[in-house]
Amino acid sequence: xxxxxxxxxxxxxxxxxxxxxxxxxxxxxxxxxxxxxxxxxxxxxxxxxxxxxxxxxxxxxxxxxxxxxxxxxxxxxxxxxxxxxxxxxxxxxxxxxxxxxxxxxxxxxxxxxxxxxxxxxxxxxxxxxxxxxxxxxxxxxxxxxxxxxxxxxxxxxxxxxxxxxxxxxxxxxxxxxxxxxxxxxxxxxxxxxxxxxxxxxxxxxxxxxxxxxxxxxxxxxxxxxxxxxxxxxxxxxxxxxxxxxxxxxxxxxxx
Ligand code: PTJ
Numbered sequence: 001x002x003x004x005x006x007x008x009x010x011x012x013x014x015x016x017x018x019x020x021x022x023x024x025x026x027x028x029x030x031x032x033x034x035x036x037x038x039x040x041x042x043x044x045x046x047x048x049x050x051x052x053x054x055x056x057x058x059x060x061x062x063x064x065x066x067x068x069x070x071x072x073x074x075x076x077x078x079x080x081x082x083x084x085x086x087x088x089x090x091x092x093x094x095x096x097x098x099x100x101x102x103x104x105x106x107x108x109x110x111x112x113x114x115x116x117x118x119x120x121x122x123x124x125x126x127x128x129x130x131x132x133x134x135x136x137x138x139x140x141x142x143x144x145x146x147x148x149x150x151x152x153x154x155x156x157x158x159x160x161x162x163x164x165x166x167x168x169x170x171x172x173x174x175x176x177x178x179x180x181x182x183x184x185x186x187x188x189x190x191x192x193x194x195x196x197x198x199x200x201x202x203x204x205x206x207x208x209x210x211x212x213x214x215x216x217x218x219x220x221x222x223x224x225x226x227x228x229x230x231x232x233x234x235x236x237x238x239x240x241x242x243x244x245x246x247x248x249x250x251x252x253x254x255x
Pocket of ligand 1: 028029032033034036037038039040042076077082101102103104105159160161162178179180196197198199
C-alpha cells in the first residue's frame, strides 16, 4: 500500500507497513502485529515522545551496559523488523554481542533474522545453535548460547515477555527491558525497565553509551544511585499529568 507522506499519521502508518512486510517475509509473527498495536496504544498516551523518566532509565541502562563484562542484546522478530540498524549500532558502541531469541521459534525464521541483522552490519550473531537452557522456562525462549544470553551479566531485552525477564533476573543478570506498557510483567520484573518506544529508546541508549564510555566514575555513580521504584513512580506520575492535561483541554473545548 502507498501511504501519502502528507498523511497526519504517516510515520506510524509506515511503521505498521514495515511490520506487515516483515510478517509477509517471515521475519515477524502475526502475534507481533498484535504486540505492536498494544505498544502504539500506550505510545498515544505518552504523546509519542520520550518522557523525562524514560530518559533517566535510558541513561541508567547505558551505564549498566558500559559496566557489563559480558553484555548481550536479545533480538526477536519485531525488533529485527523495526530496529535492526539501531541494534547493530548500539551493539558496536557498547560493545555487546547480539543473540536472536524467539518465542515462536523456527529454524527458517531464525536464519532469516540472522541474515537481516547481517545486512544491517552485524557479525557473529548468536541464536541458531543454542547450547544451553534458561532454567525455569518451558517455551523455546529458554534456548540460549553459553557465549551469549546464558552467560551474560547484562541483557538488553526489547519487547520481551515477562516470564523470560523474570527467569533472567533469577539467574542473577541485570535485565534491561524496552516496553511501552508501564504495567507489563516485563516492566515489573526488569532490573532497569525502559518505558519508551523501541526506535526512540535504542539510539538514545547508544548516545548515552558514547557519553559514558570514557567516564567510569559517572558510570559507577549512575548504576549505584538508579532507583527503579522511584523511576516507575515518575513514569506513572507523568502519565497522570498527561491525562490531566488532556482532560483540561477537553473541558475548554466543551465551553
Ligand atoms: O518474534 P517472537 O517470536 O520472539 O515474538 C515476539 C513478540 C513481540 C510477539 C513476543 O515477544 C510477544 O508476544 O511479546 P508481548 O508479550 O506481546 O510483549 C510485547 C510488549 O512490547 C508489549 O507490552 C507491547 O506494549 C510492547 N511493544 C510493542 N511494540 C513496541 C513495544 N514497546 C516499545 N516499542 C515498540 N515499538
